[in-house]
Amino acid sequence: QKEVEQNSxxxxxxxxxxxxxxxTYSDRGSQSFFWYRQYSGKSPELIMFIYSNGDKEDxxxxxxxxxxxxxxxxxxxxxxxxxxxxxxxxxHTTNFGNEKLTFGTGTRLTIIP
Amino acid sequence: NAGxxxxxxxxxxxxxxxxxLQCAQDMNHNSMYWYRQDPGMGLRLIYxxxxxxxxxxxxxxxxxxxxxxxxxxxxxxxxxxxxxxxxVYFCASSELLNWxxxxxxxxxxxxxxxxxV
Numbered sequence: 001q002k003e004v005e006q007n008s009x010x011x012x013x014x015x016x017x018x019x020x021x022x023x024t025y026s027d028r029g030s031q032s033f034f035w036y037r038q039y040s041g042k043s044p045e046l047i048m049f050i051y052s053n054g055d056k057e058d059x060x061x062x063x064x065x066x067x068x069x070x071x072x073x074x075x076x077x078x079x080x081x082x083x084x085x086x087x088x089x090x091x092h093t094t095n096f097g098n099e100k101l102t103f104g105t106g107t108r109l110t111i112i113p
Numbered sequence: 114n115a116g117x118x119x120x121x122x123x124x125x126x127x128x129x130x131x132x133x134l135q136c137a138q139d140m141n142h143n144s145m146y147w148y149r150q151d152p153g154m155g156l157r158l159i160y161x162x163x164x165x166x167x168x169x170x171x172x173x174x175x176x177x178x179x180x181x182x183x184x185x186x187x188x189x190x191x192x193x194x195x196x197x198x199x200x201v202y203f204c205a206s207s208e209l210l211n212w213x214x215x216x217x218x219x220x221x222x223x224x225x226x227x228x229x230v
């Protein structure tokens with residue numbers, strides 16, 4: 001079982017609709033969870049992080065975390081063509097002061113005008 | 114506000130050649146990382162340095178060496194390049210997660226696209 005799993009997509013969503021991206025993780029000791037956006041040929045950029053169960057909202061983005069189910073998701077409301085990118089889920093653990101961030105393989109999202 | 118700077122941006126090597134990828138950060142972060150990214154494989158950790166003077170192997174360290182030259186700089190060396198090392202390499206830095214502000218996350222450099230022929 002991979003440590004962090006994502007559906008690779010592509011996920012196609014009409015402009016203005018809600019895009020829903022999902023991620024599961026295997027390490028129950030994981031503490032924080034991050035969503036990165038990566039445009040083609042560019043480096044990943046952090047868009048959200050969450051550490052408590054429930055929802056966290058930032059503008060059009062909502063991150064949802066369910067530690068019991070080991071599941072984290074990202075919702076993008078009012079999807080725009082500029083949201084077309086690969087979204088990477090990352091799970092953070094700390095072991096004796098050493099940080100580890102493990103990435104999923106990413107979900108490719110395409111917003112259809 | 115440069116953040117994380119990687120050089121070079123592109124490189125073509127012949128099999129067996131050596132090279133060093135350079136990375137520098139100006140955010141005073143303790144931790145630095147080298148990842149490689151391949152299609153369908155996501156980002157895989159090669160080596161990391163939790164603090165100046167320490168380095169540790171990640172998921173895919175074979176064929177690579179690293180040096181944490183000082184707090185700012187973390188280099189990745191390929192001693193004898195192989196076609197399997199054709200990839201995009203990213204350097205990243207982070208501060209230990211701040212449990213008061215819950216701020217965290219990695220800052221990535223712009224990447225080095227390496228081709229080994």
